[in-house]
Amino acid sequence: MKPFYIVAILLLSGLNILRAQDLIVTSKGDSVNCLITKVSKEHIYFVYKNGEKATRTLMPADQVTYHKKKYFDHSALPAKTVQAYNDLPRFRISLQGGWSRRLAKVADVGDADLKEYIKGLKSGFHLGVDGAFFFTENYGAGLKYAYFRTSNEIGNVTVTTSTGETKTGLMQDKVNIHYFAPEFWTRYSFADDKLILLAGASIGYLRYIDNGVLVDPLTITGSTVGVGFDIGLDYMITPHFGIGANLGLIGGSIGTMKYNDGTGEREVNLNDNQRENLTRLDVSAGVRWCF
Amino acid sequence: MYLRMMAIIVIGIMACTPKVKTSLSQSQQALDYKEEVFVIGVSEEAPASAVELGTVKIGDTGFSTDCGWETVIESARMEARKAGGNVLKLTEHKAPSFGSSCHRIKARILRIQDPSELTKLKQAAAPATIDSTWDYAKLYVYRHKGVGSLIGYDLYLGDSLLCRVKNNSRQEIRIYSKGPNKLWAKTESKAEVPIDITMGHEYYLRCGIRMGVMVGRPELQLVDSREGQVEYNTIKTKKKK
Numbered sequence: 001m002k003p004f005y006i007v008a009i010l011l012l013s014g015l016n017i018l019r020a021q022d023l024i025v026t027s028k029g030d031s032v033n034c035l036i037t038k039v040s041k042e043h044i045y046f047v048y049k050n051g052e053k054a055t056r057t058l059m060p061a062d063q064v065t066y067h068k069k070k071y072f073d074h075s076a077l078p079a080k081t082v083q084a085y086n087d088l089p090r091f092r093i094s095l096q097g098g099w100s101r102r103l104a105k106v107a108d109v110g111d112a113d114l115k116e117y118i119k120g121l122k123s124g125f126h127l128g129v130d131g132a133f134f135f136t137e138n139y140g141a142g143l144k145y146a147y148f149r150t151s152n153e154i155g156n157v158t159v160t161t162s163t164g165e166t167k168t169g170l171m172q173d174k175v176n177i178h179y180f181a182p183e184f185w186t187r188y189s190f191a192d193d194k195l196i197l198l199a200g201a202s203i204g205y206l207r208y209i210d211n212g213v214l215v216d217p218l219t220i221t222g223s224t225v226g227v228g229f230d231i232g233l234d235y236m237i238t239p240h241f242g243i244g245a246n247l248g249l250i251g252g253s254i255g256t257m258k259y260n261d262g263t264g265e266r267e268v269n270l271n272d273n274q275r276e277n278l279t280r281l282d283v284s285a286g287v288r289w290c291f
Numbered sequence: 292m293y294l295r296m297m298a299i300i301v302i303g304i305m306a307c308t309p310k311v312k313t314s315l316s317q318s319q320q321a322l323d324y325k326e327e328v329f330v331i332g333v334s335e336e337a338p339a340s341a342v343e344l345g346t347v348k349i350g351d352t353g354f355s356t357d358c359g360w361e362t363v364i365e366s367a368r369m370e371a372r373k374a375g376g377n378v379l380k381l382t383e384h385k386a387p388s389f390g391s392s393c394h395r396i397k398a399r400i401l402r403i404q405d406p407s408e409l410t411k412l413k414q415a416a417a418p419a420t421i422d423s424t425w426d427y428a429k430l431y432v433y434r435h436k437g438v439g440s441l442i443g444y445d446l447y448l449g450d451s452l453l454c455r456v457k458n459n460s461r462q463e464i465r466i467y468s469k470g471p472n473k474l475w476a477k478t479e480s481k482a483e484v485p486i487d488i489t490m491g492h493e494y495y496l497r498c499g500i501r502m503g504v505m506v507g508r509p510e511l512q513l514v515d516s517r518e519g520q521v522e523y524n525t526i527k528t529k530k531k532k
Contacts, residue, residue, distance in 0.1 A: 032324070043321070043373065050325070053515075056365055057324040058372050191502050 022046070023071035027063050033076050036069055049076050088189055088196065089240065089290035090134050092142075096246055096286025097127040100148050104277035117154050121173055124150025126282050128248075130200075130230075132185050140185040144202050144228065146250060148177040148280060159215055169215035177278055178207040179226050179250050193236065200230035206252040206278060219260045222276060226252035234288050241289060248282035309358040309393060311366055315345035319375025319402065328368040329413055330379045332521040337380040338412055341401035344374045346382075351393040358393030360435060360497070360522055367398050376400035377409060384525045386459070387437040394435070416517060425491040426467065432496045433461040433523050439500030439507035444476045446498070446511075448486075456498045456509070461526045476509035484511045495519020 024032040024046060034048035043058045044067060054077050102122045109115055126149070132142030153172035160166050181204020189196045206226030212218045232246035254276040257268050270276065322328065331337055347370040349363045371379045378401040385395040403409045432446060432454060440458040447453060449472045454462050456476065469490050475483035480503065486494065495514050500507035514522070 045369070046324075048324075055327070056369070058321065058369060059324045060321045195502070 021072040021075040021077065022069045023067065024059065024064055025066040026059065027065050033072060035075070035077055036067060039067070047077065054078065088134065088137060088187070088193060090140075091289075091291050092130075092132045092134065092140070092185075093289045094130045094234075094244060094246075094286055095128075096130075096244070096284040097125065098246075098282060098284030098286075100124050100126045100150075100280050100282045102150075102278070102280040104279060113154070117152055117171070120152035121150050121175060124148055124175070126284065128282070128284065128286075130183065132183065132200075134185070134187065138186055138188060140187070142183055142185065144179070144181050144183040144200070144204070144230075146179040146228070146248070146282065148175075148179075148250075148282075150175050153213075157215065167215045170213050171215070172213040174211045176209045176211070177280075178205075178209075179228060180205050180207075181226065181228055183228065183230070193239070196234040196236065196242075198230070198232045198234065200228070200232075202228040202230075204228070206250070206254075208254055208257075208276065208278060217262055220257055221260075222254035222257045224252045224254045224278075226250055226278070236288070236290070240291050241287070244286060244288050246282070246284045246286070248284065249279070250282065251279040253277045253279070309363060309366060309395075310350040310352045311370060312348045312350065313345060313370045313374065313400075314347075315374055315400075317342070317344045319344055322372045322375055322377055326377055328371045328377055328379050329409070329416075330364065330368070330518065330521055331381065331416070332524050333381045333384055334524055335380075335416070335521075337378065337399065337401060338403060338408065340405070340408060341378055341380075341403050344376050344400045344402055346397065346399055347371065347379075348395075348397045350395050351391045358395075359499075360394050363394045363396055364518075367396060371398075371400045374400050376402050378403055378412075381521070381525075386435050386525070386527075392438060413517075416520075422491050427465040428469070428488045428490055429493045430464045430466050430496060431461065431493065431519060431523050432456060432464060432498060433519075433526050434458060434498040435526060437499065438502075442478065442500055442507045444478050444509050446474065446476050446496075448472055448474055459526065460528055461523055474511060474513075476511060478508055479503050479506050480508045482509040482511045484513050486513060495523060497522065 022034055022036040024034055024036070024044065026032065032046070032048055034046040036044060036046045038045040042061055044061055044064050045058045047054050047056050100123065106115055106118050109118065126146055128144070128146035130142060130144045132140045134140030151174040153170060155170055156168060157171040158166060158168045181202040183200045183202035185198060185200045187196055187198045204226055206224050208222045210220040212220060228248065228250045230246055230248045232244055234242045234244035236242035255270050257270060257276065259266050259268060347367050349366050351358060367379055380399040380401055381396055382399060383397040387393060403412065430453070434456050436459040443455055443457040445452055446456050448466065453464055466488055469488045471485065471487045473483045474486055474496060475481055493516055495516055497512045497514050497519070499510040501510045
């Protein structure tokens with residue numbers, strides 16, 4: 001099925017949810033057409049049409065024999081009222097990109113040019129996609145993927161190989177960091193659900209790949225457990241589409257690196273003060289779909 | 292460090308709703324869902340026959356954002372419902388201020404057993420005492436203290452300018468044109484509410500400011516006369532010398 005049709009079906013099902021109405025059957029045998037807003041152990045909270053106006057009320061749980069959400073196809077309450085009380089959409093997908101900066105201090109390498117070169121690798125860009133399902137109005141969980149890239153190069157670098165040979169040539173690093181993690185989300189909406197404040201926390205897999213050149217090609221790889229935090233604000237242009245800004249922090253440090261220079265691969269355990277700190281700040285903007 | 296940050300973020304988000312504290316002195320069955328909770332204003336007296344079931348306080352967690360007048364009153368009403376109270380007597384109201392962007396209230400949860408007495412109370416308090424001798428209608432326009440305090444806007448009825456709506460203000464306006472019309476105001480965007488004016492009636496218009504792109508946008512809402520009256524009387528304006 002083409003993606004367009006999938007999106008269309010999801011949007012239509014979302015609209016249907018907005019118009020559906022719920023049922024409560026009381027122990028006295030009354031059937032109440034209403035919009036259930038919350039169900040707790042002690043009470044069931046709902047909005048119903050009382051004459052011409054929508055009234056918020058509640059009923060003790062022991063007075064309810066049956067209740068079902070979306071029992072009726074159409075709501076007796078005005079559409080605006082239903083929308084005001086309705087839950088936010090359950091699914092959220094966001095695509096974003098922006099500027100990133102790695103926060104680790106640059107080691108004192110002695111050579112000023114080399115220090116500047118390393119500093120040049122601190123900033124880069126990132127792209128990401130998050131998908132989440134909110135199991136309640138405010139809490140949800142999903143998956144996160146973020147890709148970071150930075151690069152730098154410098155010419156006429158002289159190196160001495162392990163065999164004592166001296167070579168001069170290009171030094172280049174193309175650093176790619178992938179972060180893939182399950183993420184826990186909380187959210188809160190205001191301004192008639194047009195603005196949604198979100199915060200997320202995640203723990204997942206952090207992969208470091210440096211496709212570099214040190215006169216000869218050299219690949220450095222490593223992986224570790226990463227931790228991520230997000231705080232963002234979504235502005236919903238329609239109930240299902242919006243834009244948003246996000247501030248993210250992804251952290252982790254690698255203790256073991258693999259070096260591959262084309263002739264073979266060797267694994268190096270780094271001392272505590274040599275660990276590759278991957279912690280970075282992501283400032284991003286992007287689009288959001290909720291359905 | 293990461294766990295501490297996570298806790299701060301989660302607590303911050305969770306704390307967006309107002310803080311509700313209910314203290315009950317009597318245990319009663321919850322109010323029937325069809326019954327209404329009648330609200331008595333701060334300056335009004337509660338009937339002597341009403342039995343006090345407890346008190347409710349709606350405050351600010353420090354992170355609360357959804358704490359406008361309607362939300363706060365609705366939260367207090369729900370607490371009264373749970374306790375079996377059919378009357379809510381406001382004892383204190385604090386409007387949003389520099390220290391808090393929330394309305395904060397304290398109220399007594401009361402129960403009037405006699406339905407006829409409750410009806411009498413509602414009738415006595417009904418503000419829409421229509422005076423057929425009036426050749427005008429009264430429009431009560433009010434705006435609480437709150438965000439966007441520096442932004443004021445003009446309120447129109449159709450083509451006619453009625454007044455300037457400023458922060459923490461209330462005004463009583465007589466309207467001499469009857470029939471369907473529109474109340475509207477504009478800053479970077481226009482807000483309007485339809486109104487069907489009948490001579491001798493009273494109308495309450497709650498005004499506010501909501502977030503805009505460059506400047507706050509007007510928010511207008513015609514409210515139930517009784518609720519409007521209670522809310523209108525909570526606004527304390529500075530007396531002009």
